[in-house]
Amino acid sequence: MNQRQENTTHIIQLAEVIGLPFCVSQDDGNAIFSSIEAALDTGDRVQVSFRNVETVISAFLNAAIGQLYGRYTREFIAQHISYTETTPEIDEMIENVVTAAIDFFKSPKNATAAQDMAFD
Amino acid sequence: MPDIYTQQTRLLKSSLEGYRWFSNLWNVASSGKYKQINIEITGFMDANLSAVLGGLVTRMRSELYLDVNLIRPIGKDGSLWNVLQKNGFLESLHIDSRTRDTYGTTIPYDRYEPRFENNFMKSILTLESKQILPAMSEELKREFRKNLLEVFSNASIHSQTKYGIHVCGQHFPRQHQIEFTICDMGVGIRQHVNAKMGTGFTAAQAIVWVMDGRNTTKIGGPIPGGIGLKLLREFISHNQGKLQIISDAAYWELSNVGTRVVELPDIFPGTIVNLEIKSNAIDHKHYRLAQQVTQ
Numbered sequence: 001m002n003q004r005q006e007n008t009t010h011i012i013q014l015a016e017v018i019g020l021p022f023c024v025s026q027d028d029g030n031a032i033f034s035s036i037e038a039a040l041d042t043g044d045r046v047q048v049s050f051r052n053v054e055t056v057i058s059a060f061l062n063a064a065i066g067q068l069y070g071r072y073t074r075e076f077i078a079q080h081i082s083y084t085e086t087t088p089e090i091d092e093m094i095e096n097v098v099t100a101a102i103d104f105f106k107s108p109k110n111a112t113a114a115q116d117m118a119f120d
Numbered sequence: 121m122p123d124i125y126t127q128q129t130r131l132l133k134s135s136l137e138g139y140r141w142f143s144n145l146w147n148v149a150s151s152g153k154y155k156q157i158n159i160e161i162t163g164f165m166d167a168n169l170s171a172v173l174g175g176l177v178t179r180m181r182s183e184l185y186l187d188v189n190l191i192r193p194i195g196k197d198g199s200l201w202n203v204l205q206k207n208g209f210l211e212s213l214h215i216d217s218r219t220r221d222t223y224g225t226t227i228p229y230d231r232y233e234p235r236f237e238n239n240f241m242k243s244i245l246t247l248e249s250k251q252i253l254p255a256m257s258e259e260l261k262r263e264f265r266k267n268l269l270e271v272f273s274n275a276s277i278h279s280q281t282k283y284g285i286h287v288c289g290q291h292f293p294r295q296h297q298i299e300f301t302i303c304d305m306g307v308g309i310r311q312h313v314n315a316k317m318g319t320g321f322t323a324a325q326a327i328v329w330v331m332d333g334r335n336t337t338k339i340g341g342p343i344p345g346g347i348g349l350k351l352l353r354e355f356i357s358h359n360q361g362k363l364q365i366i367s368d369a370a371y372w373e374l375s376n377v378g379t380r381v382v383e384l385p386d387i388f389p390g391t392i393v394n395l396e397i398k399s400n401a402i403d404h405k406h407y408r409l410a411q412q413v414t415q
Contacts, residue, residue: 020238020241022238024238024269025235025276026237026273030343055262055266057270057273058345058347062338062343062347063343066345067344070342096347097344100344100346101344103344104338104345104346107339
């Protein structure tokens with residue numbers, strides 16, 4: 001049972017889940033964050049696919065991905081999340097968002113807020 | 121006591137003077153002295169400023185219960201009216217009908233509710249597909265679109281507006297220039313920053329603080345932030361365009377000569393973000409080079 005869980009990878013096709021080829025709203029980002037969080041909390045891996053995504057903005061990525069860094073360690077995220085079908089531009093944005101998120105959660109106030117949200 | 125006030129101007133540009141005029145209009149309208157406000161623009165207004173006028177008129181009508189009228193100029197001074205008919209502004213505010221834009225230089229006026237980023241995105245794509253936006257490289261088009269969305273999203277998340285987010289653009293073909301204005305009638309940057317951060321910033325200090333690129337008011341919340349405005353600054357610099365932000369009692373500008381901040385005598389009741397970008401090949405080339413240098 002444990003072995004099955006460790007090997008499970010959830011593929012989240014952003015364009016399919018959002019229903020549009022745009023990743024441009026914080027609300028959509030929050031919905032994706034919840035899906036990722038649900039999978040990670042069971043120890044599963046997540047593959048986030050940007051197939052057919054035309055536009056991505058930071059507000060979406062902050063909510064969908066940046067928020068994860070308040071809940072999990074960098075090492076855990078690196079081991080459990082991968083991104084596919086990205087463009088160099090999207091890769092750069094993810095990198096920027098992750099760097100900012102790591103910085104952001106260095107503040108104990110922000111880290112506590114993220115943990116509080118997790119246990120609400 | 122007079123019940124009717126008429127605020128008149130000959131010319132309204134996307135400039136410090138123009139924004140001062142709008143702030144002054146709100147100052148008079150919210151003084152409680154008048155029941156009716158007449159706005160009379162006898163010469164011309166940059167059509168993108170329809171976003172600002174639309175926001176103000178909406179708030180004056182909804183919050184102050186004022187009777188707000190736009191005076192129609194007569195004779196040769198009627199060209200502005202034609203533009204405002206073409207871009208849908210007059211129709212949207214129930215002032216006059218819409219007419220067809222035969223030259224294709226107006227970028228429509230529209231009002232969105234906060235969190236309707238996807239609808240805004242669809243409208244931008246429609247403008248692109250109908251070639252209402254001028255010919256630009258795919259790269260520039262994508263960057264422009266993304267940055268408009270960043271500004272819209274910022275207004276959506278932070279402004280707390282009850283009167284919508286108003287947008288409008290204008291293409292100036294001879295100058296190879298697009299002006300695009302996004303205006304919310306929310307709490308303004310000063311109030312938002314001070315409430316979130318416990319600071320006592322003036323309006324000017326608050327804009328400088330948010331535009332720093334390292335700051336975010338999302339502190340103490342679960343979602344990080346602070347990247348969108350940094351990317352916007354980079355985009356405008358690479359494009360050699362101009363970015364203007366007017367909020368509360370301050371004006372902030374970024375252009376190829378640097379940044380400047382000016383305190384305004386009157387408060388603007390919300391936030392205006394105006395992007396001026398160069399759509400022509402020469403600036404595009406510079407933009408691409410700048411992009412390559414940063415990679």
